[in-house]
Amino acid sequence: xxxxxLSGVLLDEQVELSLSELSYACCSSAEWIIELVDExxxxxxxxxxxxxxxxxxxxxxDSLLKAQTAxxxxxxxxxxxxxxxxxxxxxxQIEQLESELSIxxxxxx
Amino acid sequence: xxxxxxxxVIGVKKAATQAExxxxxxxxxxxxxxxxxxxxxxxxxxxELGEAYEVLKDPEKRAAYDQLGKNWKAxxxxxxxxxxxxxxxxxxxxxxxxxxxxxxxFFESLFGHGFQQGFQHGGQNQSQQxxxxxxxxxxxxxxxxxxxxxxxxxxxxxxxxxxxPEIDNRGNVIxxxxxxxxxxPKGVKQGQHIRLSGQGSAGMGxxxxxxxxxxxxxxxxxxxxxxxxxxxxxxxVTPWEAxxxxxxxxPTPMGSVDLKIAEDTPNGRKMRLKxxxxxxxxxxxxxxxxxxxxxxxNSEKARxxxxxxxxxLSYNPRSKxxx
Numbered sequence: 001x002x003x004x005x006l007s008g009v010l011l012d013e014q015v016e017l018s019l020s021e022l023s024y025a026c027c028s029s030a031e032w033i034i035e036l037v038d039e040x041x042x043x044x045x046x047x048x049x050x051x052x053x054x055x056x057x058x059x060x061x062d063s064l065l066k067a068q069t070a071x072x073x074x075x076x077x078x079x080x081x082x083x084x085x086x087x088x089x090x091x092x093q094i095e096q097l098e099s100e101l102s103i104x105x106x107x108x109x
Numbered sequence: 110x111x112x113x114x115x116x117x118v119i120g121v122k123k124a125a126t127q128a129e130x131x132x133x134x135x136x137x138x139x140x141x142x143x144x145x146x147x148x149x150x151x152x153x154x155x156x157e158l159g160e161a162y163e164v165l166k167d168p169e170k171r172a173a174y175d176q177l178g179k180n181w182k183a184x185x186x187x188x189x190x191x192x193x194x195x196x197x198x199x200x201x202x203x204x205x206x207x208x209x210x211x212x213x214x215f216f217e218s219l220f221g222h223g224f225q226q227g228f229q230h231g232g233q234n235q236s237q238q239x240x241x242x243x244x245x246x247x248x249x250x251x252x253x254x255x256x257x258x259x260x261x262x263x264x265x266x267x268x269x270x271x272x273x274p275e276i277d278n279r280g281n282v283i284x285x286x287x288x289x290x291x292x293x294p295k296g297v298k299q300g301q302h303i304r305l306s307g308q309g310s311a312g313m314g315x316x317x318x319x320x321x322x323x324x325x326x327x328x329x330x331x332x333x334x335x336x337x338x339x340x341x342x343x344x345x346v347t348p349w350e351a352x353x354x355x356x357x358x359x360p361t362p363m364g365s366v367d368l369k370i371a372e373d374t375p376n377g378r379k380m381r382l383k384x385x386x387x388x389x390x391x392x393x394x395x396x397x398x399x400x401x402x403x404x405x406x407n408s409e410k411a412r413x414x415x416x417x418x419x420x421x422l423s424y425n426p427r428s429k430x431x432x
Contacts, residue, residue, distance in 0.1 A: 004290070005266055005290040005291070005292050006289055006290065006291050006292065006305055006308070007291075007292040007294075008291065008292070008303040008304050008305040008306075008321075008323065009303065009304045009306075010294045010296075010297060010301060010302075010303050011301060011302045011303065011304055012296075012297075012298075012301055012389075013390075014390065025320070027246060027249075061302075065302060068249075069144045072142075072143075072144055073142065073144055073145075076138065076142060076155075077135075077138060077139060077142060087145070091144070091145065099336060099337075102334075103334065103336055103341070
């Protein structure tokens with residue numbers, strides 16, 4: 001089969017999203033994203049150059065994956081937002097511990 | 110089509126109360142939620158659970174299913190008798206959403222597929238479902254793409270095969286295979302995602318298609334280990350290289366380099382080769398971990414040399430242990 005090669009966007013630390021892009025990608029309302037930020041589940045990127053209070057919010061690509069996970073957890077398991085944020089934090093801790101563990105296991109062969 | 114034992118899926122007895130079914134379902138749903146569970150079959154299990162609960166939580170559907178289930182065992186080849194649901198009344202709007210493709214053929218042969226409101230794992234929240242319904246953007250898809258460490262250094266192209274259930278003209282669910290060639294950008298790291306817009310499911314009506322998210326996963330490498338953007342490499346050295354110092358040749362994914370070993374280098378020492386890790390705006394480092402290996406005493410000459418060391422060197426590696 002003849003196939004052309006697709007190039008996507010690598011969601012790394014260089015990628016930034018606006019509030020509306022983020023809510024669109026999560027199929028959520030902007031209000032839901034704002035709630036998630038207020039709950040401490042997402043960090044808004046602070047640009048030190050802009051000191052004004054009215055700078056539109058920007059989010060890292062990392063926030064996109066977090067928000068999507070939050071959305072699924074809330075929908076599938078009926079958890080409230082505070083609970084979802086706690087789950088996200090704990091999942092991140094587990095991931096970090098597992099990655100450190102795998103390095104330790106490998107070096108002690 | 111195989112008969113599905115929904116009681117077995119949820120792990121309850123046929124006589125279980127609605128409350129018991131709910132509790133058992135909730136417990137397993139938390140355990141197998143694809144965002145929480147590390148098990149490779151979690152997503153399949155989770156969907157099965159959602160489907161089983163969809164039937165058993167609704168007393169009408171449960172009664173109809175029970176009526177049917179008397180004569181069947183899980184895994185048996187199954188075709189619903191034509192009048193199996195006689196005498197039972199389902200209210201049409203009672204299904205919590207769900208994409209057709211998310212339920213098994215077995216489910217659909219019984220309860221039909223008249224619910225196309227968009228993607229829902231098996232959830233239960235009506236208000237959110239309505240929110241999804243009017244947006245009707247195509248479903249996002251998630252998949253993993255396995256790459257080699259070398260691809261992260263140089264960039265490359267990977268061909269991936271995706272299985273996605275789709276509905277054909279006659280309303281049947283068919284598993285469609287799709288092959289995509291995807292460009293892997295230089296500098297990707299484990300766990301990062303690539304978003305391919307418009308490569309998810311088609312939208313409803315004129316709404317746009319969903320996106321495809323590809324999670325990067327490295328194939329295990331025979332000599333390198335990766336953590337974030339740093340790369341680790343164990344390098345064996347001889348006792349005399351470690352003791353006297355040496356210049357040795359070590360491989361890196363960017364080609365081999367010369368590395369200077371200092372005198373009296375201990376076993377396990379980590380040496381950093383700056384910016385030889387995964388490239389990027391802030392490139393990672395390559396860590397060389399020194400592993401001193403002993404030559405075997407398998408010849409007369411070797412044994413003689415070890416004996417000379419034994420006699421001429423006063424070295425007690427256990428001095429700190431007080432013996």
